[in-house]
Amino acid sequence: MTTARLGLVEVEGLTWRPYGRREPVLRDVHLTFRPGERVLLAGPSGAGKSTLLRALAGLLGSVEAGDLSGSVTLDGVAPGARAGASGLVLQEPGSGVVAATVGRDVAFGLENVGTPRALMPERVTAALAAVGLDDLPLDTPTSALSGGQTQRLALAGTLALDPSLVLLDEPTAMLDPGSALEVRSAVAGMLEREPRTLVVVEHVLGPWVDLVDRLVVLDADGRVVADGAVGEVLSAERERLLAMGIWVPGAPDPVALPLDAGLVAPRRPVGDAPALAAAPMEVTRTTRLLDGSTRTSLAARLEEPLVAAPGSLSVLVGPSGSGKSTLLHALAGFLDPEPGDAVRVTTGTGPSDPRDLAPGGLARSLAWVPQWAGSTIVAGTVLDEVLVTSRVVGADGPAAADRAHRLLDALGLGHLAGADPRELSGGEQRRLAVLAALHHGPPVLLADEPTIGQDRHTWAAVVGLVAAYREAGGAVVAATHDAAVVARAGTVHEVRAPVRDRPAPGPRRTPLLARCAPLALLAGALLAVPAGVLSPHWSTSLAVLATQVVLAVVGLWAPGRGVGPTGRVRGVLLRLVPGALAALSVGWSTWWLAGRDADTALTVALRVLVIVLPSAVLLPWLDPDRLGDHLAQRLGLPDRTVVATAAAVHRVHTFGAVWTEIGRARRVRGLGSSARHPAALVRHLGALTFGLLVRTLRAAAELAVAMDSRGFATARRRTWWSPAPWRGGDTLLVLLAVVPIAVSVLAR
Amino acid sequence: MSTTTTQAPPGRRSITATRPLLGWRTVDILTITFLGAAFGIVFWGWALAYEPLSKAVSVAYVPLSGLFTGPWLLAGVVGGLVVRRPGAALLCEVVAALVSMLPGTQWGATTLMSGILQGLGAELAFALLGYRSYRLPAAVLAGVLAVPLEWLFETFSVPASWTDVPLLGDLTGGGAWYGELLLRDKLAYLGALAVSGAVLAGLVGWLLTRALARAGALSAFPPGQELRETGAV
Numbered sequence: 001m002t003t004a005r006l007g008l009v010e011v012e013g014l015t016w017r018p019y020g021r022r023e024p025v026l027r028d029v030h031l032t033f034r035p036g037e038r039v040l041l042a043g044p045s046g047a048g049k050s051t052l053l054r055a056l057a058g059l060l061g062s063v064e065a066g067d068l069s070g071s072v073t074l075d076g077v078a079p080g081a082r083a084g085a086s087g088l089v090l091q092e093p094g095s096g097v098v099a100a101t102v103g104r105d106v107a108f109g110l111e112n113v114g115t116p117r118a119l120m121p122e123r124v125t126a127a128l129a130a131v132g133l134d135d136l137p138l139d140t141p142t143s144a145l146s147g148g149q150t151q152r153l154a155l156a157g158t159l160a161l162d163p164s165l166v167l168l169d170e171p172t173a174m175l176d177p178g179s180a181l182e183v184r185s186a187v188a189g190m191l192e193r194e195p196r197t198l199v200v201v202e203h204v205l206g207p208w209v210d211l212v213d214r215l216v217v218l219d220a221d222g223r224v225v226a227d228g229a230v231g232e233v234l235s236a237e238r239e240r241l242l243a244m245g246i247w248v249p250g251a252p253d254p255v256a257l258p259l260d261a262g263l264v265a266p267r268r269p270v271g272d273a274p275a276l277a278a279a280p281m282e283v284t285r286t287t288r289l290l291d292g293s294t295r296t297s298l299a300a301r302l303e304e305p306l307v308a309a310p311g312s313l314s315v316l317v318g319p320s321g322s323g324k325s326t327l328l329h330a331l332a333g334f335l336d337p338e339p340g341d342a343v344r345v346t347t348g349t350g351p352s353d354p355r356d357l358a359p360g361g362l363a364r365s366l367a368w369v370p371q372w373a374g375s376t377i378v379a380g381t382v383l384d385e386v387l388v389t390s391r392v393v394g395a396d397g398p399a400a401a402d403r404a405h406r407l408l409d410a411l412g413l414g415h416l417a418g419a420d421p422r423e424l425s426g427g428e429q430r431r432l433a434v435l436a437a438l439h440h441g442p443p444v445l446l447a448d449e450p451t452i453g454q455d456r457h458t459w460a461a462v463v464g465l466v467a468a469y470r471e472a473g474g475a476v477v478a479a480t481h482d483a484a485v486v487a488r489a490g491t492v493h494e495v496r497a498p499v500r501d502r503p504a505p506g507p508r509r510t511p512l513l514a515r516c517a518p519l520a521l522l523a524g525a526l527l528a529v530p531a532g533v534l535s536p537h538w539s540t541s542l543a544v545l546a547t548q549v550v551l552a553v554v555g556l557w558a559p560g561r562g563v564g565p566t567g568r569v570r571g572v573l574l575r576l577v578p579g580a581l582a583a584l585s586v587g588w589s590t591w592w593l594a595g596r597d598a599d600t601a602l603t604v605a606l607r608v609l610v611i612v613l614p615s616a617v618l619l620p621w622l623d624p625d626r627l628g629d630h631l632a633q634r635l636g637l638p639d640r641t642v643v644a645t646a647a648a649v650h651r652v653h654t655f656g657a658v659w660t661e662i663g664r665a666r667r668v669r670g671l672g673s674s675a676r677h678p679a680a681l682v683r684h685l686g687a688l689t690f691g692l693l694v695r696t697l698r699a700a701a702e703l704a705v706a707m708d709s710r711g712f713a714t715a716r717r718r719t720w721w722s723p724a725p726w727r728g729g730d731t732l733l734v735l736l737a738v739v740p741i742a743v744s745v746l747a748r
Numbered sequence: 749m750s751t752t753t754t755q756a757p758p759g760r761r762s763i764t765a766t767r768p769l770l771g772w773r774t775v776d777i778l779t780i781t782f783l784g785a786a787f788g789i790v791f792w793g794w795a796l797a798y799e800p801l802s803k804a805v806s807v808a809y810v811p812l813s814g815l816f817t818g819p820w821l822l823a824g825v826v827g828g829l830v831v832r833r834p835g836a837a838l839l840c841e842v843v844a845a846l847v848s849m850l851p852g853t854q855w856g857a858t859t860l861m862s863g864i865l866q867g868l869g870a871e872l873a874f875a876l877l878g879y880r881s882y883r884l885p886a887a888v889l890a891g892v893l894a895v896p897l898e899w900l901f902e903t904f905s906v907p908a909s910w911t912d913v914p915l916l917g918d919l920t921g922g923g924a925w926y927g928e929l930l931l932r933d934k935l936a937y938l939g940a941l942a943v944s945g946a947v948l949a950g951l952v953g954w955l956l957t958r959a960l961a962r963a964g965a966l967s968a969f970p971p972g973q974e975l976r977e978t979g980a981v
Contacts, residue, residue, distance in 0.1 A: 018967075019973050019976055019977065021976075062773060062774065062775060063773075063775045063967075063968040064967055064968055065766065065968075065973060380962075420962060420963060420964065422963040422964050422965070423963075423964040522857075525856065525857035526857045526860070526861075528856060528857060529856070529857060529858055529861070575851060578795060578796065578799075578853050579853070579855075579856065581799060582799060582855070585799055585803050588803075589803060589806050589807075589810070590928075592807070604928075611855070611856045611857070611858060612853075612855070612856040613856075614856065614857070615849060615853075615856035615857050616856070619849065619850055619857075620850070622850065640772070640774070640777055641777055641781075641839065644774075644777040644778050644780075644781040645781045645784075645843055645846075647778065647781065648778070648781035648782045648784065648785040648843060648847075649785060649843075649846070649847060649850075651782070651785065652785050652788070652789065652847055652850075655785070655786060655789050656789075659789075685793075689790055690956075690959065690960075690963075692786055692789070692790075693783070693786055693956075693960060693965070694960065694963050694965045696782045696783060696785070696786040697779060697782065697783070697960065697965040697966065698965060699782060700775065700778040700779045700781075700782035700783075701775055701778075701779070701968055703778055703782075704773070704774040704775035704778045704779075704968075705775075707774050707778070708774050712774050713773070713774050
């Protein structure tokens with residue numbers, strides 16, 4: 001395959017207009033990249049840079065329909081002609097992760113092109129070595145990687161298919177400086193090993209200048225306006241690049257946008273009392289896993305007291321993963337600190353614990369802007385988004401609306417007042433989020449990486465807004481990596497990553513069930529249904545239930561040497577709660593309806609338990625990736641559907657985090673649920689569900705692009721990284737699952 | 749690379765998926781499975797709310813509890829309305845059922861069977877319309893047709909007179925969740941399910957799809973395209 005690799009890219013007259021847009025995103029683009037050329041692609045937000053990358057990957061139509069004219073070829077053929085000939089790495093770390101373990105993730109492209117399983121480990125190891133991840137065992141969970149490692153993993157995934165063209169879409173925009181350097185070094189190392197054509201989209205040019213030969217600039221209309229050697233273009237087009245908001249190396253920081261401080265003044269008269277104060281504290285994080293067990297670890301530590309005095313800026317600095325965001329969450333009352341009374345906010349009636357405040361009271365006391373501005377959107381129009389919290393705290397009225405319009409105008413969002421905020425660009429959403437957090441005049445703003453991923457214009461707008469707020473007496477606490485923001489701070493808090501408890505070394509024992517094939521587990525759960533239905537009387541059900549309990553004990557037994565698993569029984573009991581409640585209520589209503597006949601009631605209730613218990617015992621051991629292996633290789637279900645289902649089940653654990661985040665954003669904006677107002681509760685749950693669905697759909701679209709760039713669209717005869725073995729134990733499990741049925745028939 | 753276009757039919761017809769209808773794009777498959785997974789979590793949550801609600805009305809009349817079944821039929825309706833390809837409704841409902849039973853529900857593994865039966869019903873509705881109509885009546889039809897198979901599954905029980913029939917005789921003592929109801933009450937239960945399917949799955953599913961399109965989350969799919977063609981940005 002090495003002889004085929006060239007990397008000659010020819011784009012001729014490419015024009016693309018997605019349906020529903022009047023203007024094309026790309027206009028008559030002509031470009032030729034020589035094999036091995038390294039190109040940096042720059043332009044203002046919305047210039048079609050990402051679109052051009054997708055065109056080069058042959059993925060333009062994969063998630064959007066539209067009018068396309070002109071041509072793109074890679075080595076004379078369409079870019080998608082050989083799967084993986086052009087590899088694409090996306091901006092958001094993790095958006096392209098397809099599997100639960102590192103080895104399987106890198107092998108994804110190889111599976112799609114039908115590489116024999118025996119050849120996979122060697123190619124996977126080589127790809128991981130090319131990005132400096134060869135020290136990771138192949139079974140490392142992808143969820144345990146840092147942002148920088150995740151981006152390198154994505155790069156390794158493309159390298160496994162030996163691409164002649166590598167496309168990077170702002171690969172470091174969401175990373176801290178250390179992780180960004182790590183990714184750039186991996187790219188440099190990759191190019192050193194083998195020459196490949198490289199196209200990088202970035203708006204922070206400085207760090208990439210030494211790595212590339214050529215700079216291509218697109219304007220806001222999607223036209224190529226400058227193209228040449230990187231040094232020449234940088235000096236000849238400097239003013240134009242600055243006007244586009246691009247971070248040109250050597251240019252001074254942009255001037256903060258001047259804003260009238262009166263527009264964002266805190267509502268309460270500014271006294272000397274700090275708006276928020278925190279004593280040194282620790283925050284632990286508890287993750288609940290799908291199998292019902294929990295894992296607790298120290299997530300963050302604040303080492304010296306933090307005081308947010310009027311007009312001050314305190315910043316939390318430290319590497320990614322050190323716990324800065326977690327500390328902000330604790331300051332906002334979303335997490336429990338240790339000691340419990342460490343955080344105090346000043347309210348109208350004196351100091352309070354933010355955890356105790358109702359949503360309205362919390363909104364009056366503080367504002368919070370998370371790193372992902374899109375997740376805090378709570379309203380249907382941009383203007384409503386700004387006014388929502390003001391309405392809750394009773395600060396609305398014509399004057400407030402007028403102020404909102406003036407602020408929107410000042411931030412360049414005035415023409416969008418009636419638009420749906422979810423349709424805005426990332427930079428626009430960020431400005432809107434800060435504005436919406438401040439409009440109702442909270443005394444303190446907690447901001448998480450307020451300037452990350454911004455171009456010069458949005459940077460100036462956010463920094464200007466924060467400066468005006470401070471001038472008017474607002475206090476700001478920000479987690480940041482941005483040196484220019486740190487330079488403006490009065491207090492700098494170094495956050496150090498707490499030493500994590502390492503998992504106990506040595507061999508680990510797993511329950512017998514964890515060693516069983518997923519199809520056997522599923523069959524075992526389903527066989528409980530006839531066992532329950534066939535039981536004619538509670539005495540039979542009781543015998544069946546007893547059999548099931550004995551079998552469960554055997555299945556959960558973890559023989560062997562080493563550290564045993566914990567929380568097995570607890571997990572089963574926890575998952576049995578809904579079933580037990582249902583058994584109770586079914587039994588009760590039958591008793592009520594069947595003329596107070598305890599016999600019938602008991603029969604019905606126990607039947608429910610018989611059906612539910614095996615599911616509670618067996619299903620937690622169902623691993624999505626292995627289930628996919630079995631559904632495709634053993635049952636012959638369609639490959640692509642199976643892979644997509646496994647990917648979706650694999651992401652379920654992230655849905656809980658999304659749900660929590662949207663809930664927090666609503667609470668801090670003054671929109672919460674309350675048991676006393678059922679209508680508000682329904683509205684709240686509806687909004688959370690809707691937010692979850694929107695985020696889910698976005699994730700699916702991103703993953704589709706990542707998968708298609710690794711040959712998934714054309715995967716007809718896939719091979720599989722893992723076999724789907726059926727062992728004696730699996731047969732035994734199914735046979736044992738039949739025993740309760742036999743008992744139900746015989747024990748009458 | 750050739751020019752790709754999707755027909756944007758004028759007037760009141762629905763925009764269908766790109767041809768061939770069975771040529772599922774990656775984004776179609778992933779969207780259906782991801783939607784299914786998200787609905788699975790919603791289903792699980794609804795199961796907790798369902799119990800007190802259904803018990804409250806059961807005190808008055810047991811078949812009324814069927815009025816609260818609609819939300820579990822949403823995945824099939826929405827999956828069909830969004831992707832508009834044969835199999836979309838079925839797959840979405842099955843994935844949702846699979847995910848909702850993982851954390852543990854009061855129905856155990858029967859959840860998966862219900863998912864298959866409900867998904868088949870919704871799929872049947874879209875098939876009857878030739879995979880051409882996705883307007884409100886189609887959504888309501890899908891919500892209603894998601895019901896009958898599930899109803900059979902929940903109410904079917906072997907008549908007591910079969911006690912002497914080999915094998916089947918073993919089933920006579922048992923029965924489904926609502927196996928003990930009289931036929932009259934079973935039919936009332938079917939009616940309650942259908943009303944719930946029409947409103948809570950059909951109408952709500954249609955509104956939800958429209959809201960998702962408005963939020964810009966369906967730009968890759970016909971509903972998003974319909975919205976954009978009516979008001980190009």
